[in-house]
Amino acid sequence: MFANFSLDKLTTSISTAAQQVEESLKNNSYLPSEVSNNLTFKKTSRFFQEKVGTISEQEISKLPESYTSLEKKTDQLVKILKRIIIVTKTYEIDGYDYPPNLTESLNDWWSSQQQQQTSEKQDLQFSKSFASAISKSAYESEELLKSLRKSKTVTKKSNDNNEDETEETADEVEEEEEDDEINNLIEIFNSWCKCFQEIDKNKINMDSIMIKEFNVNLEKMIQVDYKNVMTLRNKVNDSRLEFDTIRHDIKTKEASASAAAEQQATTKTSSSDETQKEQEDSKKEPTESKKESDKTAEEEDPTESEDYKLLEKLEDEFVSNTTEAAEGMMEFTNNAEIIKLIKLFQKTxxxxxxxxxxxxxxxxxxxxxxxxxxxxxxx
Incomplete structure (x- = not known):
């Protein structure tokens, strides 16, 4: 019976029981306080008895198969949503696709090259992403080429001043071709930089939609909608415990009354003389005896007792809570919302x-x- 018992499970059970006691006090507001407190105590005791297995399965009310099927579907859907959110939470991490092998030393080298340029040059704004890293590299490569072109121009002017104006060598033609190549590379790196700048802007917009719309709605389904459903399910379990508790009490009282009646009958038959006398008296006064018997039966009619009235109320509450929880789970497991979110993800x-x-x-x-x-x- 106690093979699977553990301290962790007991701790969880105690915590659950405490929550159920609190909910029970709220849910039983329609009952007199004395009755409500007594019911809460008995229900909590039964909860632990069920957990440790001292109550047979036959004494526990069974929920409809359609309801238990909805419970399984709800729990599986939440597992799916949690698995998705683990992945899509990546969009909330700054620089999640930034190249991990882009070391600080390389960044420092780029910075040192930038410091050599004139103060009029202003760095472009770059975010921390792969596209931004490409754009930044292209931009800084462009600046290095511009610096190279500038140094070549200064050197060429210096050489021109030292040479005859009529002198033209093959080296000058080659230098002009090199200048054209540098200019072409500058233009290429410039276009490459702008290309990935735009890609990075689009990525920032995509990340924003994923965070503010997709993840927020997914979190709502897990943290709000599912918790609301679990509150309804807990009410079902709570009302089921109350119903089973009172039903068990009634059965126990009936069994005790039956045993007492049998004991009383046995005691009466132990004295034959007394029994015969009682029989004679009953024959003499049949009408009066019958009236007394009917009166006693009417007074002890279990269907009119307070316990049975309470049991009827708890049964109605149990059925009502089960219906409400089933409707909540059907709404939660409706495919429309999850399909809507997947479409949003794909469109983005x-x-x-x-x-x-x-x-x-x-x-x-x-x-x-x-x-x-x-x-x-x-x-």
Whole structure:
């Protein structure tokens, strides 16, 4: 019986019982305080008896199969939602797709190169993402090439001042070609930088929708809707415990009364003389005896007792709570809300990748133009 008993389970049971006692005090407001407190005490005692297995399954009211099926469906759906939110919570982490191998030393090197440029140059604003890392690298590469072009220009002017104006060498022609190549690279890196800047902006917008709309609604289903359903389910279990408790009390009282009646009958038959006398008296006064018997039966009619009236109230409460909880679970497990969220997720992703494709195609068009220009130059 106690093979699966553990301290953790007992602690959980005590905590659950305490919550149920509190809920019970609220739910039993329609009962007199004395009756309510007594019922709460008995119900809590029965809760522990059921947990440790001292009450047989036959004495525990069974819920409809359709209800238990809804419970399983609800619990499985929550597991699914929690599994999804574990993944989509990633959107809330700053720099979740930032290159992990982009070391601080490399960043420091880029910064040192930037410091060598004029104070008029202002860094672009970059977020912490993969697209931003590409854009930043392209931007800083562009700045390095501009710095190289500037140094070559200064050197060329210095050399021109030291040479005859009529002198033109093959080196100068080669230098001009190198300048064109540098200019082309500057333009390429500039377009690459802008391309991933736009991609990064679109990513920020996508992340915002995922956080503020998708995750928020998913969290609401888990933290609000499911908890509301669990409150209704706890009320069902609470009312079931109350109903079973009073039903058990009535059965116990009836069994005790029956045993007392049998004991009384046995005591009467032990004295035959007394029994015969009673029989004679009953024959003499049949009408009076019958009236007394009917009166006693009427007074002891169990259907009119307070216990049976209370049992009837608790049964109605049990049925009402079960119906309400079933309706709540049906609403929670409705596919419409989860489908709506998945559509939101997919649409947000689709919009993001469409915009990324547009930016990449625009950049590829520029790169193709440089390929054509290089081919013509070679020919």
């Amino acid at each position: 992703q689709l919009d993001y990748y469409k915009k990324c494709t547009e930016e990449l195609e625009k950049n590829m068009k520029l790169l193709d133009e440089f390929d054509i220009a290089d081919s013509n130059a070679t020919v």
